[in-house]
Amino acid sequence: MPAALYALALGGFGIGLTEFVIMGLLPEVAADFGVSETVAGYLISGYAIAVAIGAIIFTAVLSRLDRKKSLLFLMVLFIIGNLLSATGPSYELVMVGRIVAALCHGAFFGIGSVVAADLVAPNKRAGAIAFMFAGLTIANVLGVPFGTLLGQATGWRSTFWAITAIGVIAFIGILVMVPNNLPRSASKGILSEFGIFTNPQVWLSMFITILGYGGMFGAFTYIAFTLTGISGFASSTVPWLLVLFGVGLFAGNIVGGKAADKNLPKTLITLLIILTLILVGFALTASNQIATIAALVLMGGFGFATVPGMQMRIMNHADHAPTLASGANIAAFNIGNALGAWIGGLTIAAGLGYTSPLWAGAVITLAGLAVLLIATRVRGGEYATVSTKTLAPLGTH
Template sequence: MPIGLIALAIGGFGIGLTEFVIMGLLPEVAADFQVNEAAAGWLISGYALSVVIGALGLTAAVTRFARKPVLASLLVLFIVGNLLSALAPDYSAMLLGRIIAALCHGAFFGIGAVVAADMVVPAKKAGAIAIMFTGLTAANVLGVPFGTLLGQAAGWRSTFWAITAIGVVALVGILVLVPNSSQAAQAAGLRSELLAFRSKQVWLSIAVTVLGFGGMFGAFTYIAFTLTAVSGFAASAVPWLLILFGIGLFIGNAIGGKAADRNVDATLLVVLVALTAILALFALTARNPIASIVALVLMGGFGFATVPGLQTRVMAYAKQAPTLASGANIAAFNLGNALGAWLGGTMIAAGLGYTSPIWAGAGLTLMAVAVMTVAATTVNRQSATADRATVPAGRSGIGLGCAGRE
């Protein structure tokens, strides 16, 4: 394993911690700045919106530059944003710090995924991307609980000081451990990057990302209400249950990366079908505490098992200009988050109960299965046509979904 992947994972850990730890510290932050819950919530939603803007706009702006210096610059932006949050004298400064830190989020993961894939041989690209995203899963498993505890014990600003330090470590790691891109792997420029979106498979991959990840996140957004009001767990048990969910994320990310290296499309189809079934069973058995725990872990595992494959697939069909498409797919993950959360909240507001977001998630994921089936079928049909044109009769094969065809 190239050691540079560890530096990328540390950066992913810090960014993931920045995104999620605020949820556990929101009451303390709101009280310190004397703002209500709705205003404090903008520290989360404003961050998410900025992620989408950064993933598209910032990635597009830097496509003509070498990727390693760009990653280092993004981490400087991350450090500045979190430093501003740690020092913020008022709510407006805190929100500005959150926005600055968020702008690097999508671009870092989008460009970082391309850099990670370039560090390894083609057969291990999805696994390399999974290692980078291990930082994000570790942020959920370890970073958020301990970051929340630190903030509660020493003040919420201490958590952002710690995140700033993590950013410095990641920056040094990128500068020292990540190799410079070869001439062949340098960014292709904005025009070439935009041409990648002529591929129907790029758009199908992005659609699967929005629907598949949106289904999982829609169920997860309101999971605390489900676990307490339906499954019967005490509120004090929820953080520990979320750690189990995070462990599922960690395992699913690793296994999903290895499976996607063997066959991307087959992996995504199997995982999405399984995730749909798990969400449906979760909704049906949510009143059973044991079944809820099992479903929670499996939901995290199968939900995040899609990530390496989805990121690898969109990059493969973007061919020689994958940077902007990779960033767009990171934006798609966040759009899926917003879609799932909105749909789940709408169903709760309609009086359909706290299992309704899980049903909504199952519906979104089923739609992802349908789109992925269309995408894979199209690839296999094109592969069969090409084989009949160039290979003697009798040869057969299964399309991998990453052949780079349109």
């Protein structure tokens, strides 16, 4: 893999850490500012909303600029945002820091996906995108548990100081390792870029992402309740069980990328079928601890294995503006996260028990599969069956 991919992966690691580590630090943040845990939780939802907004706006604005400079600008935003989180004397300033950091999230992965694809041969693009997203998965495997331990031991602000330092290192890595001669978008302006949304396949790809990924994330959102309330694990073991989930994410991301490079539509269809079955199996066996551990790893693996393929699908259908399409799909991932969590919460509130988010996740994922099958049959869907080996380099059309 080109050295530049390591710099992109490090940036992804820092961004993933920023997004998820706050979950383990909410009690400390709430106590420090004297707010309820519900109010402290707005630091998570505020971040997610800003990701979806920034993914579209920043990607569109930066899409015609030099991609390396765009990535460097986004890392500067990331550094400023986390510096505000580390030093903000009030809850409101920390929220501003979270929003500033989040604005770079979608655009970084959107632009970074295109850059990663441009750095390798056509038949290795999904694998290159998966390599960049590996930083995000590693953040779940190692970054979140250790970031939480650091924040609990030396104060929650120390974690954000550490993330700020990671951002500085990633900035230097991108500056030094990412080539200067990256291809630019061939579109004629922002309005031309937004023309991709006249293609039904772009919208179908986003719906596939919202449903296909949202089902897994909705189940994951309430997994701690399932593990303690149904599987019988002690709450102290939950962080380490989530590490196993993160291991699944990491492995699935790499394997899914390689499979998507060989046959994109077949890979996505197969993964969504298996993920649906895993969620159903998890719901049926959640009272068995051994089965739960296996299902947790498999849910993470097959859930995140869809990510490289979902990114490639929308980029293939928007070849004249792949950067905006990629950013829009990052927004779709976050919409899926919110949708899955909302529906999972409704099932619990309805008194259906702590396995109900798993059942809801299976239904949502199955809906994503249905949209995918329909998308391959409507006008333009035949392009989804073209191997990525036959596509011209992204950004050169």
